[in-house]
Amino acid sequence: MTQRPEPPVLSVHGLSVRFLMPGGHHVAAVTDAHFDVAAGECLALIGESGCGKSVLASALLGLLPANAQTAGRAHLGGLDLLAADERTLARQVRGRMIGLIPQSPAAHLTPVRTIRSQLEETVGQLTGVWGRASVRTAGEDAAARAAFPAGHLDRYPHELSGGLAQRAATALALVGGAPLLLADEPTSGLDRDLVEHTVDELRRHVDTPTRTKGDTGRALLMITHDLTAAERIADKVAVMYAGRLVEVAEADSFFGLPGPRHPYSRGLLGALPERDFTPIPGMPPELGDLPAGCAFATRCARVTDACAHRPPTTGSVACHHPHRPEEIRA
Amino acid sequence: MLELRSITAGYDRRAPVVRGISLTIEPGEAVGLLGPSGCGKSTLARVAALLHRPDSGTLVLDGEPVRGWRHHAPPARRTAIGVVFQQPRLSSDPRLRLADLIAEPLRATGRREEAADRVAELAEPLGLTPDLLRRRPHEVSDGQLQRACLARALVLRPRWLICDEPTAMLDASTTAALVEAIEDYRAATGAGLFAVGHDRTLLRRWCDRTVHWDDLTASSVPPGDRPGSPLAARRPAGAP
Amino acid sequence: MTDAGAGPTAGTQDGPVWRSRRTDRQSTRTVRVRTSAVLIAATALAVLLVPPVVQLDQQAVDLSAKLLPPSWEHPFGTDDVGRDLLLRCVYGLRVSLLVGVAAALTATVIGTAVGACAGALGGWVDRVVMRLVDTFSSVPHLLLGIFIIALFRPGVWPVVISVALTHWLSTARIVRAEVLSLRSRPYIDAAVSGGASRWRVTVRHLLPGVLPHAALAAVLMIPHAMWHESALSFLGLGLPTRTASLGTLVQSARGSLLAGQWWPTLFPGLFIIVPTLAIAGLAGAWRERFNPRRRSELML
Known part of the structure; x- marks a missing residue:
């Protein structure tokens, strides 16, 4: 595994997002999230759909709808993303500091323009490259970095397969040399082989140093519900449940031994077809109507009276009765 | 066959x-x-x-x-034949409440009066609460919606x-x-x-x-x- | 803590500091929507309330006061036979709006029916109907409208019929396209698989999805129909000049404009333009609002 360099690229502290709904009540989409992502490291944020993962990503990019409110801090290169204004986000952050790898690349690309023209436009916008010939070369370089075949550059998005569209989108995300890559469900809808391929490509970008500095590589925050993909790529795993990070763990120990410590994480892993294939009973609570205590208590086998109080989210496991390594081995 | x-x-x-x-x-x-x-x-x-x-x-x-x-x-x-599609969002009529979504095949085939009982019978094991059944597709998560789509596929006992x-x-x-719900249905009906x-x-x-x-x-x-x-x-x- | 269910209280004593972001784009849009709403409300009030409340005769001729420029007594001035232009404009707007709304509704009903049939049935019905639509569309609206009007005696209803018969084509196209796009959605497959008849699929699943588009088309057509009425009247083919409509007002003011009297042209002109812009402003906001999927896409 990669060596961990000290200052994290992205440091999120107490990030919360809530939506003001008509009638004055709130939907707590993300509550009090703490995590760091270092250069050359991949953090996989996992959880089921609707748990708040994508909202967290939107918050980092400043793309929340107008009825959203944020709290906490998210430091990226000396800038607090949550406090930055739209102008700063547009001119300095998106593309330059955060490269977004979208969920559905086919929809992310402009359908009426070739991949080449979109890459060249992005190159012109984000880098200092100027002049037709050099922009063209830079565009081709960008494509090559994402392993996008040069022969397909003059095609339109609808002429590309899912895998190639994903690479084109990745190429666009890499152009600005952003230290942080944010991948929002990059593998959803792809078949297994393509998932593995996409994930391996992403891993390669994490390990490749950015062009500008001779550092240890990019940081990758990957949001996914695909545990198999997460296992393949991640150094660290953050599990989100009902808007809270319930567990942040090293990927090795999470997927291997001793395994996850939060009962929800264990249930999620256990539901995989290659493991027990047993669902966690019940469904997650509504983000607009969270219980006062632990949000997982109603579905949890280890529930006690203590679970009526909310476990602190500051540690690595937000649970009153986490599985302990020693009992897991036993 | x-x-x-x-x-x-x-x-x-x-x-x-x-x-x-x-x-x-x-x-x-x-x-x-x-x-x-x-x-x-x-x-x-x-x-x-x-x-x-x-x-x-x-x-x-x-x-x-x-x-x-x-x-x-x-x-x-x-x-x-009951069909469950890949994307629950696209395969559900955005205007129907989940209860109506599930009951739609019954109504379409003139078995309206069975709807209430049958919906309740299917919703319970799938974890669809009465509150969820009153909502429209855009108010529930993908997972909840796909549960409703499965119930719809099973409602006519295919x-x-x-x-x-x-x-x-x-x-x-x-x-x-x-998968568990589908297998339960298959075990019960063959x-x-x-x-x-x-x-x-x-x-x-x-x-x-x-x-x-x-x-x-x-x-x-x-x-x-x-x-x-x-x-x-x-x-x-x-x-x- | 009162909002124990929602606030991120754990681990922090003083509670979180919430920040909201409101973009400029949002606020200009709000201003635009509000202005449009106010203008439309004012138009509606004027049209509905002024005639019964004021009880003035818009046709009252006063040759001693002809072509007076705007003043306190006649805020919009008077026309060439001394009629108060403000009053004439309000009555004109009334007639123009009536024609606009009636024509837009008729056109939308025809267009939706034809478009839905073509889209839902497909096959040769679709081909024949759409060829017909193409044929009609290839003739300029105004020309066709004039032709239709020539079949009747002048009056309000021939204008309505003429505008409606020339304007259902675009609605039919919109509705057909929308039906076609909905028809390939998996939820229609699901309905078919659930045993729904063709009729049920069309009426219960396709049409409700299309109606917002048709309604929007209808609203946007109101100003368009008003313009057509004005154009026909301006050419002297629409309403009889005696009936005040925005078109006839502009038409009868033609002569005085050359003589340097601007008010008989300007005010009826503004009465055409302002409601048009207001309706377009509101319709734009509506188009963004009526899609219920938008919220969940952003949130979850």
Whole structure:
């Protein structure tokens, strides 16, 4: 595994997002999230759909709808993303500091323009490259970095397969040399082989140093519900449940031994077809109507009276009765 | 028995995505069809579900050859097959509350009075609370909506279930819950299953038998004669 | 803590500091929507309330006060036979709006029916109907409208019929396209698979999805129909000059404009333009609002 360099690229502290709904009540989409992502490291944020993962990503990019409110801090290169204004986000952050790898690349690309023209436009916008010939070369370089075949550059998005569209989108995300890559469900809808391929490509970008500095590589925050993909790529795993990070763990120990410590994480892993294939009973609570205590208590086998109080989210496991390594081995 | 005999189908007659595929599913059997996205397996599933008329080939359903697809098939034939689609959001009418979504097939076939009981009966084991049943699709999560779509597929007690990657967009726990619900239904009714997907592990764990698309096509199509762009192949050209 | 269910209280004593972001784009849009709403409300009030409340005769001729420029007594001035232009404009707007709304509604009903049939039935019905639509569209609206009007005696209803018969084409196209796009959605497959008849699929699943588009088309057509009425009247083919409509007002003011009297042209002109812009402003906001999927896409 990669060596961990000290200052994290992205440091999120107490990030919360809530939506003001008509009638004055709130939907707590993300509550009090703490995590760091270092250069050359991949953090996989996992959880089921609707748990708040994508909202967290939107918050980092400043793309929340107008009825959203944020709290906490998210430091990226000396800038607090949550406090930055739209102008700063547009001119300095998106593309330059955060490269977004979208969920559905086919929809992310402009359908009426070739991949080449979109890459060249992005190159012109984000880098200092100027002049037709050099922009063209830079565009081709960008494509090559994402392993996008040069022969397909003059095609339109609808002429590309899912895998190639994903690479084109990745190429666009890499152009600005952003230290942080944010991948929002990059593998959803792809078949297994393509998932593995996409994930391996992403891993390669994490390990490749950015062009500008001779550092240890990019940081990758990957949001996914695909545990198999997460296992393949991640150094660290953050599990989100009902808007809270319930567990942040090293990927090795999470997927291997001793395994996850939060009962929800264990249930999620256990539901995989290659493991027990047993669902966690019940469904997650509504983000607009969270219980006062632990949000997982109603579905949890280890529930006690203590679970009526909310476990602190500051540690690595937000649970009153986490599985302990020693009992897991036993 | 559900027999697909040398089915050729697609959205463009000159370039069919499914070419001469044959596949037989015994009554009560669960067959998984594995294949990469865009290979044509969804089209084959639509043919089997009486939703897409093949260019050539025969579909024999419970011993009787199918003569019409979509509205050309008698309602009783169509409803003998329950279908669960890949994307719950696209496969649910955005204006219907979940309870109405589930009851819609009953109403469409003139069995309105059974609706309330049947919906309650199906919703409970799927974890769909009365509160959820009152909501519209945009007010629930993908997982909850797919549970409702499964209930809709089961509401007329079909003899066959056709699942086109029903869990591709869902997390592991919801996937396991949906598969469990389908298996409970099959155990109770002896319904057959045709599941299409790309997740080897899932289909092998779920189904009695899995076949790979390439093995089906190897016998019928000369190699290297794959249809064109996967994206173009998935939907008819009408979509914007 | 009162909002124990929602606030991120754990681990922090003083509670979180919430920040909201409101973009400029949002606020200009709000201003635009509000202005449009106020203008439309004012138009509606004027049209509905002024005639019964004021009880003035818009046709009252006063040759001693002809072509007076705007003043306190006549805020919009008077026309060439001394009629008060403000009053004439309000009555004119009334007639123009009536024609606009009636024509837009008729056109939308025809267009939706034809478009839905073509889209839902498909096959040769679709081909024949759409060829017909193409044929009609290839003739300029105004020309066709004039032709239709020539078949009747002048009056309000011939204008309505003429505008409606020339304007259902675009609605039919919109509705057909929308039906076609909905028809390939998996939820229609699901309905078919659930045993729904062709009729049920069309009426219960396709049409409700299309109606917002048709309604929007209808609203946007109101100003368009008003313009057509004005154009026909301006050419002297629409309403009789005696009936005040925005078109006839502009038409009868033609002569005085050359003589340097601008008010008889300007005010009726403004009465055409302002409601048009207001309706377009509101319709734009509506188009963004009526899609229920938008919220969940952003949130979850």
